Amino acid sequence: MTEVQLLQTIGLSVLGLGGAILLFVKARFVRVVAFVSIVLGGFTLVALSIPQMASLPPAVEKFDVTSIQDKKELASIGQKIFFGKAQCALCHTIGTGEGRCPDLKGVGAKLTRGFLYESLTQPQAYIYKDYEHVGQPKFFPAKMPYINKKPIALSNNEILAVIAFLQNMSGEEVTIELSEIEAPGPASTARKGEL
Amino acid sequence: MEPYERHWRSGGRQARLWAYAALVLLLFTVAAPLGLAWAQEAPAGSATEYRDILPGILGSRNLIWIIAQQHLLLAGFVLGVPIFAWVCEIVGVRTRDPRYDTLAKEFTKLLTSAYATTALFGGILLFLLLGLYPKLMVYLTDVFFPSFIVYSVLFLLETATLYLYWYGWDSMQGAKKGLHLFLGFLLNVFAFFIMIVPNSWATFQASPVVITEGSMWAKAWAATWNPTWWPVNVHRLIANVVLGGFICGAYAGLKYLMTQNQAERVHYDWMGYVGNFIGVFGMLPLPFAGYWLMREIYQYNQQMGITLMGGFLSWLFILQAILIGILFLGANYYFWLGIMYRIPGSEAKYRKPIMTMLVILLVCLGVWMTPHSLVASLEEARKMGGTHHPLLGVFGVMSAKMTVVNVMILVTFMSFVMYWRAGKQETATWAKAAKIGQGVILGVATIVVVVLGVWGYFVPAITRINYFSTTQVLVVLFVLLTITPLTALVLKSAKTTTEMVWGIMPPRAAYALVLNAVMVILLMTLMGYARSSSRVHWHVYGVMQDTSPYAYSPALGYAAAFMSLNTFLFCLMVAFIFWVASLGGEKKEGTSGKAHVKEAVKPAVAGAPVPAAGRR
Amino acid sequence: MRGSSLAMKGAVLLVAVFVVFKFVAPLVTAPLPMSLIWLYLFLTTVGIVVYGTLSSESTEALLGPIFRFLGGDGLNGVAKFARLAVLVLVPLLVGGQTYSELVPSSQPPAENRTIHPAPPGEFVGLTNPVPNTPENVMMGKGLFAAFCSPCHGPKFNGNGPASDGFNPPPANFVDPGTIAQLQESYLFWRIKKGGVGLNVEGHPWKSAMPRWEVELPDDWIWKIIMAEYAGSGQKPGTWE
Structure with missing residues (x-):
C-alpha cells in the first residue's frame, strides 16, 4: 500500500466512523466530535485526490x-x-x-x-x-x-x-x-x- | 470579590490542579522521545547541525510541525480573544447591557487557562527547536538576541496585566470601570507586541534582508524590519480576531446543543450570534490583508511568489478557496437561519433575496475554485490541448479570482445588513432616500468590481495589480464604510415590528458555527504550511539552506493529513480548556438555582457560570 | 405536495447541471475534465442543501421524502423495490469505486502539470543584455527559423511541421497565455535548460524541448527571445 492509499484508508475510516456515530450515538458532544472528524476527513480526502507532488531540494552543488x-x-x-x-x-x-x-x-x-x-x-x-x-x-x-x-x-x-x-x-x-x-x-x- | 474567592477556593483550584497535572503528563510524553534523540549524539568535534526524533515514525520536522502549529493556534486564540473581550466590555459599558459584560468576562476566564497552555507549548517548542535544529537556532539567536529579551519583558508585562484584568474584574466595576477598560487596552497593546516580535523571526526566515555590521540592537532591528513583517502582522492580527470570534461561536454552539435549560439556550444562541458576527466582520477585510502580503512577497522575490501562486503550491490555493468558500457559505447560512428562525413570519419575505445571494455566492465560488492547471487524465488533457481549458482557463487567473472574492465579500456584507434590518420598520423621513442611495452604491460598486475584473485581462499585469485590484479593494471598502453607518443611522429611529426570538434555532445552526470554527482553524494550518513551504529548502530564504533529511516539502495530501490532525488536536485541547474552566462554575450553579429562575427574563446572565459575583 | 417537489427539483437540478457540463459544454468548447464537473456538482449540492434547510418547513420538504424513502415506511410496489435496489447498489458502487482505484491499469494517472513553474533563482533577475535593434531582431528571426521553427512554427504559433508528434504540443507564442505572460529571463531559462531543466511540478519528463545551452551561445538565445516577441506580436510580461 502506498502512503497515499494508507492515508486515504484512514480518511475513509474516519468518515465511516463519524457517520456511524452520527447515526447511532445520541450524546451531543460525541456527535459534534464526529461531525468535526467528518469535516476533517473529507478535507484530507479532497487533498489526497489531487495528484501528489513533493518539492525536493536541489542537488547540492560544490564550487570546485x-x-x-x-x-x-x-x-x-x-x-x-x-x-x-x-x-x-x-x-x-x-x-x-x-x-x-x-x-x-x-x-x-x-x-x-x-x-x-x-x-x-x-x-x-x-x-x-x-x-x-x-x-x-x-x-x-x-x-x-x-x-x-x-x-x-x-x-x-x-x-x-x-x-x-x-x-x-x-x-x-x-x-x-x-x-x-x-x-x-x-x-x-x-x-x-x-x- | 468575596463570593468569587470562595469559588476559587472550592472548585476552581481543584480543576486547575487537574489541568496542570494533565499538562505535565503531556510534557513528559513529549520529553521521553526527546531523551531518546539526545542519547544518539553527533560525533564530537563538529558542531551538531540537526538532531532527529524517532526517524521513520515521527521525525523532527513533523514533531516541530505539530507543536508549532498548536502553539500558533493557541496564541492566535489568546491574542484574538482579548480584542473582542475588550470590545464587548466597551459595548457593555456604552449600551448598559449586562449581557456584554458577562460575555466579556466569560471569555477572559477562558483566556486565563488558555494563556498558560500557550506558554507551555511555546516552551516545548523552544526546547525542541534548540534540541532539533541547533544550526538554525544559533544563527537566529545571533541575529535576534535583543528581541528575545524584549519578548521576555513583554511576556512579563502581559502576564501581569492579564492577571490584573481578570482578577480585578469584579472589584473594578462601577467607578473603577474606566481603569479596568484601560487595563484591557494595555493587555491588547502588549498582546499585539507579543505577536509582532515572533512574527519578525518568522518573516525574516521568509524574506531576509542583508545584515551589516553594527551593534547587536541595530542588527536585530534591521532584521526585524523586513519586507513581509508588517503585512504578516496585519494579516495575523485580523485573522486572530476571526479565530477568536468563530471559536466563541463554536463554543456557544456546542453549549447550545448540550444544554437542556431554555434560559441557557437563549444565552448561548445570542453568544453564537455575537461570535459569528465578529468572525464575519473580521473576515471581510482579511482577503485584502492577504493580497497585500502576497504582493509584498512577489515584490520581494518573484520566485517565491511563483512557487506559491503558480508552481508547486498553486493547488494549495484551490484548497484555500474551498475552505474559505465553505466559511463564507457557513457564515451566510447562519445569518439566513437567524432571519428565518429568530424573526417569525419572515420566510415569505426573505426567501427570494436569499436565493439570489446564494446563487451569486455559488457562481463566485465556482469561478474561484476552478484551477488554472486542471487535474485531467491523459485523454482529457489531449482533448483540451494541455491542462488548461480553452474557455474555463480564463477563470484560473488572478483577475477572475480577485473579482469573485470582492463580490463574495459584498454579498456577505449584504446578508448581514439584511439580517440587521430584518423585523424593523424605518420611521425616518429620509429612510427611503437612504435605501435608494445604498442600493445605488451597492449596484455601482458591483458593476465597477466586475468591469475592472474583466478589463484586467486586457492590461499588463503590473497595471492590473497596482491599479485595478487596488481599486476593487477600495471600492468594496468604500461600500462597507458607507453603508454600515448609513444603516445604523436609519435604524436608530426605526421601530421594531417583529421582536427577535432567541433560543429556538435548530441544531444545524449550532453545527454551522462549529463548522465555521473548524474551517478557520484548518485555514490557519493550511496557510501555515504555505508560508513554511514557500521557503522550499531554505531555513532562511536564500541565506541558510536546510540540509537536514527533511528539507523537502511534503505533498499536499500528506500535509493535509497533518493539518487535519493538528486541527483535531487543537479542537480537543480547546474543548478541554473550556471544560476545565467550566468546572469551577458548575457547583455554583447548583447553589444559585434560585437566581436562575428569577433571572430567567434576562436570560443572558443566567447562562454564564461565574459572573453571579460580578453582578451583586 | 410541495414537499416532494423540492427534493425532486433538487434532483432535477443536479442532473441538469451534470448534463450541461458533460454533454452540452463540449458542443461549444473543449470537454471539461471530470474533476471539474465533480466540483461543480458538489457546489450545486451544497446550494440545494443550504437553500432547502433554511426553515423547518423547507427542511422537511427537502429531506422528508429522502428519509421516508430510505426508511421504507409505507412504501409499496415499485418504490419498495427501488429502495431495496438503492440499498444494494450504494455499497456495490463504493466497492466498485475502491476496486477501480486500486486495480493496476495501463492508463497513466491523472496529472496536473504546472506549465509555468517557478524558475531557479539565478534566472529570476536577468534582463536581456543584447540591445533591441532591428539587426539583432533580424538575426534572432533567422536563428529562430533555423532552430525553433520546426516545432514552434514559422508563424510562431506552435504549428511547425514536427509539432504533431508531441504531446503536450509545442508552445504557441501568439496565444496571449504563453510568452506574453512571461518575462524574458523566464524564456531564457526555458530555452537554455530545456525540458529536462523543469522542476518536478513542471513534469520534466513531459517536455521535448531540447537543452539549447549545449548548442547555442547566450547572446543567440537572447536574440531568439527578442525575435519571438517581435514575430508573435507580443510584449514581455511584467511580474504577475
Whole structure:
C-alpha cells in the first residue's frame, strides 16, 4: 500500500466512523466530535485526490576550482554565487529596477574589474555618484556589507567568479584569468593593488 | 470579590490542579522521545547541525510541525480573544447591557487557562527547536538576541496585566470601570507586541534582508524590519480576531446543543450570534490583508511568489478557496437561519433575496475554485490541448479570482445588513432616500468590481495589480464604510415590528458555527504550511539552506493529513480548556438555582457560570 | 405536495447541471475534465442543501421524502423495490469505486502539470543584455527559423511541421497565455535548460524541448527571445 492509499484508508475510516456515530450515538458532544472528524476527513480526502507532488531540494552543488574549463563556466558559477551564497540578489536587481539597492545592469562594462573588487571588499571606500541616495529615506535601509567577511564571507575565488559573471552578463570580455582562480587557498595572488 | 474567592477556593483550584497535572503528563510524553534523540549524539568535534526524533515514525520536522502549529493556534486564540473581550466590555459599558459584560468576562476566564497552555507549548517548542535544529537556532539567536529579551519583558508585562484584568474584574466595576477598560487596552497593546516580535523571526526566515555590521540592537532591528513583517502582522492580527470570534461561536454552539435549560439556550444562541458576527466582520477585510502580503512577497522575490501562486503550491490555493468558500457559505447560512428562525413570519419575505445571494455566492465560488492547471487524465488533457481549458482557463487567473472574492465579500456584507434590518420598520423621513442611495452604491460598486475584473485581462499585469485590484479593494471598502453607518443611522429611529426570538434555532445552526470554527482553524494550518513551504529548502530564504533529511516539502495530501490532525488536536485541547474552566462554575450553579429562575427574563446572565459575583 | 417537489427539483437540478457540463459544454468548447464537473456538482449540492434547510418547513420538504424513502415506511410496489435496489447498489458502487482505484491499469494517472513553474533563482533577475535593434531582431528571426521553427512554427504559433508528434504540443507564442505572460529571463531559462531543466511540478519528463545551452551561445538565445516577441506580436510580461 502506498502512503497515499494508507492515508486515504484512514480518511475513509474516519468518515465511516463519524457517520456511524452520527447515526447511532445520541450524546451531543460525541456527535459534534464526529461531525468535526467528518469535516476533517473529507478535507484530507479532497487533498489526497489531487495528484501528489513533493518539492525536493536541489542537488547540492560544490564550487570546485580545479574543474573549471573556461571563462564561460567561471561566469556561470559566478551567477550561481550571485543569486545564492553571496545573497547579492537580496538587494540588487539586474535591469528590472526598483530593487532596494543600485541596479546592476551593465555594471561589468561600466566599472573596471579593480573597482568591482573594491566595491565588494571595501564597500564604503568610494561610493559612486550615481548611487548616492537622495530624497526620502528608503523603506528597508541597508548598507552594502563586506562580502569577504562574515556573515557572507566569500572566498577570493568566489569573488572573482562573481566579477566574471558581472562582466559576462554586461556583454564584456571576462578579464579574470583561469590561472588566478587555480591558485588555491586564501593567499591568492589577486590583490586589490595588482588588479 | 468575596463570593468569587470562595469559588476559587472550592472548585476552581481543584480543576486547575487537574489541568496542570494533565499538562505535565503531556510534557513528559513529549520529553521521553526527546531523551531518546539526545542519547544518539553527533560525533564530537563538529558542531551538531540537526538532531532527529524517532526517524521513520515521527521525525523532527513533523514533531516541530505539530507543536508549532498548536502553539500558533493557541496564541492566535489568546491574542484574538482579548480584542473582542475588550470590545464587548466597551459595548457593555456604552449600551448598559449586562449581557456584554458577562460575555466579556466569560471569555477572559477562558483566556486565563488558555494563556498558560500557550506558554507551555511555546516552551516545548523552544526546547525542541534548540534540541532539533541547533544550526538554525544559533544563527537566529545571533541575529535576534535583543528581541528575545524584549519578548521576555513583554511576556512579563502581559502576564501581569492579564492577571490584573481578570482578577480585578469584579472589584473594578462601577467607578473603577474606566481603569479596568484601560487595563484591557494595555493587555491588547502588549498582546499585539507579543505577536509582532515572533512574527519578525518568522518573516525574516521568509524574506531576509542583508545584515551589516553594527551593534547587536541595530542588527536585530534591521532584521526585524523586513519586507513581509508588517503585512504578516496585519494579516495575523485580523485573522486572530476571526479565530477568536468563530471559536466563541463554536463554543456557544456546542453549549447550545448540550444544554437542556431554555434560559441557557437563549444565552448561548445570542453568544453564537455575537461570535459569528465578529468572525464575519473580521473576515471581510482579511482577503485584502492577504493580497497585500502576497504582493509584498512577489515584490520581494518573484520566485517565491511563483512557487506559491503558480508552481508547486498553486493547488494549495484551490484548497484555500474551498475552505474559505465553505466559511463564507457557513457564515451566510447562519445569518439566513437567524432571519428565518429568530424573526417569525419572515420566510415569505426573505426567501427570494436569499436565493439570489446564494446563487451569486455559488457562481463566485465556482469561478474561484476552478484551477488554472486542471487535474485531467491523459485523454482529457489531449482533448483540451494541455491542462488548461480553452474557455474555463480564463477563470484560473488572478483577475477572475480577485473579482469573485470582492463580490463574495459584498454579498456577505449584504446578508448581514439584511439580517440587521430584518423585523424593523424605518420611521425616518429620509429612510427611503437612504435605501435608494445604498442600493445605488451597492449596484455601482458591483458593476465597477466586475468591469475592472474583466478589463484586467486586457492590461499588463503590473497595471492590473497596482491599479485595478487596488481599486476593487477600495471600492468594496468604500461600500462597507458607507453603508454600515448609513444603516445604523436609519435604524436608530426605526421601530421594531417583529421582536427577535432567541433560543429556538435548530441544531444545524449550532453545527454551522462549529463548522465555521473548524474551517478557520484548518485555514490557519493550511496557510501555515504555505508560508513554511514557500521557503522550499531554505531555513532562511536564500541565506541558510536546510540540509537536514527533511528539507523537502511534503505533498499536499500528506500535509493535509497533518493539518487535519493538528486541527483535531487543537479542537480537543480547546474543548478541554473550556471544560476545565467550566468546572469551577458548575457547583455554583447548583447553589444559585434560585437566581436562575428569577433571572430567567434576562436570560443572558443566567447562562454564564461565574459572573453571579460580578453582578451583586 | 410541495414537499416532494423540492427534493425532486433538487434532483432535477443536479442532473441538469451534470448534463450541461458533460454533454452540452463540449458542443461549444473543449470537454471539461471530470474533476471539474465533480466540483461543480458538489457546489450545486451544497446550494440545494443550504437553500432547502433554511426553515423547518423547507427542511422537511427537502429531506422528508429522502428519509421516508430510505426508511421504507409505507412504501409499496415499485418504490419498495427501488429502495431495496438503492440499498444494494450504494455499497456495490463504493466497492466498485475502491476496486477501480486500486486495480493496476495501463492508463497513466491523472496529472496536473504546472506549465509555468517557478524558475531557479539565478534566472529570476536577468534582463536581456543584447540591445533591441532591428539587426539583432533580424538575426534572432533567422536563428529562430533555423532552430525553433520546426516545432514552434514559422508563424510562431506552435504549428511547425514536427509539432504533431508531441504531446503536450509545442508552445504557441501568439496565444496571449504563453510568452506574453512571461518575462524574458523566464524564456531564457526555458530555452537554455530545456525540458529536462523543469522542476518536478513542471513534469520534466513531459517536455521535448531540447537543452539549447549545449548548442547555442547566450547572446543567440537572447536574440531568439527578442525575435519571438517581435514575430508573435507580443510584449514581455511584467511580474504577475
